Every structure is written in C-alpha cells, then in structure tokens.
Amino acid sequence: MSAALSTRSAAWRALGLPGTLVVLDFDGVLARIVHDREAARLSARTRRLLARVAARYPVAVLSGRSAADVAGRLDGVAVRWVVGSHGADWPGAGVRGPRRWRGRVAGWRRTLSGRLRGMPGVEVEDKGHSLSVHFRAARDGARAAAAIARAAADLPGAAAIPGKRVLNLLPEGAGDKGSALRRLAAASGAARVLFVGDDVTDELAFRARLPVPAVTVRVGPVPRSAARYHVRRRGDVDRLLASLAALRDPPRRARSAR
Numbered sequence: 001m002s003a004a005l006s007t008r009s010a011a012w013r014a015l016g017l018p019g020t021l022v023v024l025d026f027d028g029v030l031a032r033i034v035h036d037r038e039a040a041r042l043s044a045r046t047r048r049l050l051a052r053v054a055a056r057y058p059v060a061v062l063s064g065r066s067a068a069d070v071a072g073r074l075d076g077v078a079v080r081w082v083v084g085s086h087g088a089d090w091p092g093a094g095v096r097g098p099r100r101w102r103g104r105v106a107g108w109r110r111t112l113s114g115r116l117r118g119m120p121g122v123e124v125e126d127k128g129h130s131l132s133v134h135f136r137a138a139r140d141g142a143r144a145a146a147a148i149a150r151a152a153a154d155l156p157g158a159a160a161i162p163g164k165r166v167l168n169l170l171p172e173g174a175g176d177k178g179s180a181l182r183r184l185a186a187a188s189g190a191a192r193v194l195f196v197g198d199d200v201t202d203e204l205a206f207r208a209r210l211p212v213p214a215v216t217v218r219v220g221p222v223p224r225s226a227a228r229y230h231v232r233r234r235g236d237v238d239r240l241l242a243s244l245a246a247l248r249d250p251p252r253r254a255r256s257a258r
C-alpha cells in the first residue's frame with residue numbers, strides 16, 4: 001500500500017532541487033474524469049498552476065490519448081513533451097515504426113468494428129498509433145470487458161493494456177507508460193522524476209525501473225498500487241502543482257531594516 005503523500009516530506013521537497021522532470025497523466029490527474037471523454041479539459045485553476053509549474057520545471061504529459069488530442073487540451077500551456085497512446089505516439093520521433101503501426105492499428109479497427117457491431121455501450125476509438133475500446137457506457141461492464149477481450153484476443157501484433165472501462169490495444173514493441181517514462185527520463189537527462197497517474201495503465205510507469213530516483217503518486221488510493229505515494233482525489237493534484245511551483249519560487253526578500 002502506498003503512503004499518503006505529504007508535501008512537507010524530504011522526498012517531496014527534494015523535487016525543488018535542479019534536475020527534476022515532472023511527468024503527468026492527463027485524464028484523472030490534470031483533468032477531472034467526465035462521462036463524455038471529449039469534454040475532458042483543464043479547469044482554469046489547474047491550467048494556471050500547470051503553467052506555473054511548466055515555467056519552473058521540464059514537464060511531460062504522458063497520456064493514453066493521441067498526442068495531438070492531449071496537446072489540444074492543454075489550453076496553450078507550453079510543456080516540453082506531450083506523449084500519447086501510452087508512449088507509442090511520440091511527436092518528433094522517427095516515423096518508421098509509427099507509420100508501420102498506423103496500418104496495423106487500422107486493420108484491428110476494421111476487424112473489431114465488425115466483431116463488436118451492435119454491442120450497446122461499446123465504442124472503438126482509433127488513435128492512429130493505438131486503439132481504445134471503450135465500454136464506459138455499457139450496462140454490464142464485466143460482460144462487455146469479456147466480450148471485448150475475446151474479440152481482441154487474436155489481433156495480429158497487438159498488446160492489450162486494460163484501463164478503467166477501456167481496453168487499450170498497442171502495437172507490440174511500441175512500449176507502454178513504463179518504457180515511455182524511462183525514455184523521458186533519459187531524454188531529459190533528469191536527476192530525479194515525479195510521475196503522477198491514476199489508472200491501471202499508470203501502474204506500468206509506477207513499476208518502471210528508472211536510472212534515477214522517482215517520486216510516484218497515484219490519485220485515488222488503491223490497495224495494490226506500485227506507486228510510492230497516493231493522494232485522495234483529483235483536486236489534490238492542484239495542491240501538488242501549487243507546492244511544486246512554490247518549491248522553486250525565489251526566496252521572499254527579507255524586508256530591509258534600512
């Protein structure tokens with residue numbers, strides 16, 4: 001079981017030292033989970049706090065959405081990296097792999113759309129570099145999950161990563177949030193990493209073996225998370241962002257006695 005995160009702990013305060021990379025998931029971390037995933041967005045408060053953090057730290061947003069989708073939801077906040085599709089959608093990276101993957105993903109979409117046609121509450125989303133089969137709207141979640149798993153079991157070259165009311169299908173070899181976090185740590189040359197996530201897929205990043213120390217935080221305490229720390233709810237992330245920014249605020253000038 002992870003420990004409740006205190007922003008007064010030494011581990012948290014060390015994040016203010018030079019060399020910290022901040023990696024944040026989007027849905028459920030920066031944005032409140034909403035029924036209609038198209039409606040997910042930053043609140044004005046979170047946007048302001050994220051901008052403050054991004055002015056003080058290198059920040060990466062690592063999401064299951066496509067990179068373009070997430071980038072469009074950051075409301076103009078300039079972060080250093082936006083990585084989508086659990087790490088398969090890496091803008092600026094070589095296109096050889098991704099181009100090959102796009103064709104494969106399109107093939108899965110055609111197959112699954114046929115197999116799952118007429119299933120109420122099930123929706124296949126093609127994110128280019130990966131596929132998500134959503135069943136948030138299915139009345140019997142367990143039954144929908146089982147049917148989707150059966151339909152996806154023989155898709156060529158597909159790695160399945162279950163999430164909250166969703167089955168994600170990624171090209172084998174495209175990695176996952178764990179390998180994406182390792183890659184971000186290497187690319188940034190960071191001395192330490194903060195990662196905040198909220199979902200089953202984020203557990204791969206919580207468990208990632210990184211070459212540098214990491215503060216890992218899961219939003220919403222769950223009994224078997226690999227994250228070292230947790231906060232209770234999405235709103236607590238705003239508190240973390242405010243604290244993170246404050247760690248790098250210039251020291252308040254002591255009032256001059258002269």
Ligand SMILES: [Mg+2]
Nearest residue numbers: 025027028199
């Ligand atoms: Mg999430």
